[in-house]
Amino acid sequence: MTPDDLVALLRDHWPQTLGALAPDSREELAAVLQSLVDATDPQAVQAAVRRLRRLLRVLPDEHPVTLALRDGVRFAGTAETQVADRTPLLALLATLHGPPPADPARARLLAAPSLAAADVGAAPDDPGLIRLRHPELGYRYPLFQFQAGTARPLPVVSRINRLLMAGRDPWGAASWWLGGNRWLGGAPAELLGSVPDEELTRAARELVEGDH
Numbered sequence: 001m002t003p004d005d006l007v008a009l010l011r012d013h014w015p016q017t018l019g020a021l022a023p024d025s026r027e028e029l030a031a032v033l034q035s036l037v038d039a040t041d042p043q044a045v046q047a048a049v050r051r052l053r054r055l056l057r058v059l060p061d062e063h064p065v066t067l068a069l070r071d072g073v074r075f076a077g078t079a080e081t082q083v084a085d086r087t088p089l090l091a092l093l094a095t096l097h098g099p100p101p102a103d104p105a106r107a108r109l110l111a112a113p114s115l116a117a118a119d120v121g122a123a124p125d126d127p128g129l130i131r132l133r134h135p136e137l138g139y140r141y142p143l144f145q146f147q148a149g150t151a152r153p154l155p156v157v158s159r160i161n162r163l164l165m166a167g168r169d170p171w172g173a174a175s176w177w178l179g180g181n182r183w184l185g186g187a188p189a190e191l192l193g194s195v196p197d198e199e200l201t202r203a204a205r206e207l208v209e210g211d212h
Contacts, residue, residue: 001069003036003049003083011088013064014095020059023133027191028055030096034082035090045072106132112139112189114160120151127167128158144189156197159205169197176207 010017021029032055036048059066084088110132119127131201134140145157157177166173177189183203184191191200 004023004085005065006049006052007036007083007088007092009065009068010092013068014092016057016063017059017065018095020063022058024095025055031092031095033089033096036083037086038085044081070187088094093189098198106171109142109171109178110134110140112174112178113143115143115146115151116140118132125167126153126158128161129153130161130166130170130177132174142177142189143176144192154192156192156200160201163201163204163208175206 018026030051032048032051032156036052037047055064055070056069059156067093069098083199114132116137117131120141129145130142131139132142145153145161160177161167161173164173164176178187180186180190183206184195184200188200188203189194
């Protein structure tokens with residue numbers, strides 16, 4: 001499979017590919033494609049292609065790119081070590097560097113008051129904190145997670161975020177905190193300090209255990 005074959009495959013299934021990748025994987029994809037653009041010798045091209053194929057392994061089994069890469073007949077033969085046409089690569093990169101498709105649900109969560117990573121008084125990748133990727137501002141940390149007037153995480157929020165597996169699904173955890181909750185009678189984030197911590201924790205645990 002030549003590098004141009006691989007780029008053409010991505011181009012043909014670009015929206016589905018981007019939709020299946022997490023934000024961090026999208027960033028890595030941009031870096032890999034840029035390395036393919038910049039490659040000036042066969043070794044660099046081969047290394048970029050290997051990185052790209054490894055990255056694409058995270059796609060679901062039924063994804064069209066995954067299925068095509070398994071097609072040994074279509075892509076049989078020795079891989080080329082040059083990129084014949086960089087124009088499609090540059091077009092894909094322009095898409096990655098531009099703003100992602102609008103997502104109303106995520107836009108609502110990003111509109112909530114938040115702190116920048118530099119202002120957080122804890123490890124930026126603390127699994128007890130919700131970290132949302134803003135397309136222009138980088139990672140943002142919803143403000144409700146912190147003690148008023150400080151950047152210190154609230155213990156109850158850290159506990160619940162771990163229950164909600166915020167480190168793996170920050171958008172889902174943020175949606176729980178900022179969305180309405182029938183049992184609690186309001187958005188959990190707005191009830192901090194007025195509803196006992198144990199009741200908030202119980203509501204989150206009911207959600208998690210109810211999913212099993």
